[in-house]
Amino acid sequence: xxxxxxxxxxxxxxxxxxxxxxxxxxxxxxxxxxxxxxxxxxxxxxxxxxxxxxxxxxxxxxxxxxxxxxxxxxxxxxxxxxxxxxxxxxxxxxxxxxxxxxxxxxxxxxxxxxxxxxxxxxxxxxxxxxxxxxxxxxxxxxxxxxxxxxxxxxxxxxxxxxxxxxxxxxxxxxxxxxxxxxxxxxxxxxxxxxxxxxxxxxxxxxxxxxxxxxxxxxxxxxxxxxxxxxxxxxxxxx
Ligand code: G3P
Ligand code: CA
Numbered sequence: 143x144x145x146x147x148x149x150x151x152x153x154x155x156x157x158x159x160x161x162x163x164x165x166x167x168x169x170x171x172x173x174x175x176x177x178x179x180x181x182x183x184x185x186x187x188x189x190x191x192x193x194x195x196x197x198x199x200x201x202x203x204x205x206x207x208x209x210x211x212x213x214x215x216x217x218x219x220x221x222x223x224x225x226x227x228x229x230x231x232x233x234x235x236x237x238x239x240x241x242x243x244x245x246x247x248x249x250x251x252x253x254x255x256x257x258x259x260x261x262x263x264x265x266x267x268x269x270x271x272x273x274x275x276x277x278x279x280x281x282x283x284x285x286x287x288x289x290x291x292x293x294x295x296x297x298x299x300x301x302x303x304x305x306x307x308x309x310x311x312x313x314x315x316x317x318x319x320x321x322x323x324x325x326x327x328x329x330x331x332x333x334x335x336x337x338x339x340x341x342x343x344x345x346x347x348x349x350x351x352x353x354x355x356x357x358x359x360x361x362x363x364x365x366x367x368x369x370x371x372x373x374x375x376x377x378x379x380x
Contacts, residue, residue: 153219
């Protein structure tokens, strides 16, 4: 799964990074992050503040769509991407259009983005992409909201840390997948997820040796990676 689009070779969460991931047949799925603009539009962006990946400053939630669209989200990565815009979720849905599974991470923290879940789901439904999208969150409550509004759209619970309540939480929201932080993965955890019948996603793996360590536990897993090209040569050799 290409993390924030193919973010190792193009600016993260931009149409360029997503187009590259769509074109590469060895990339199976795409992950993006979304937040809400000041005027309530779901927009594709990772950080809470604009400074690292644009020529803007300050909190994204205090900017309107028009203000965000005027920013350059490409030059920080490489001058060849100068002028790249921050895409809206709608633009990304139109681009991906079911060609590959799209994992949409809602950057919800408590009530920071009121209505983010509903607005995201409305867009997915408008484009008829319920079967091609999965809603991701670290926030269990946000996924509960998603489940109530749209039980038909799959949910991926992201975990960081050793998840003592993992199976219980996965089952409570009927998550189809669980996305785990690579550092905490061990044989015991893999075995319990396999027993539970949950699809296993592991983030973020760029190092082939780390991929080999996890593969040695013997389960089918989907790696989220900024450099999937560094992993598939390994996959072919195994
Ligand atoms: O999907 C899991 C992973 O993307 C979460 O971390 O900070 O890269 O959004 P982050
Ligand atoms: Ca993410």
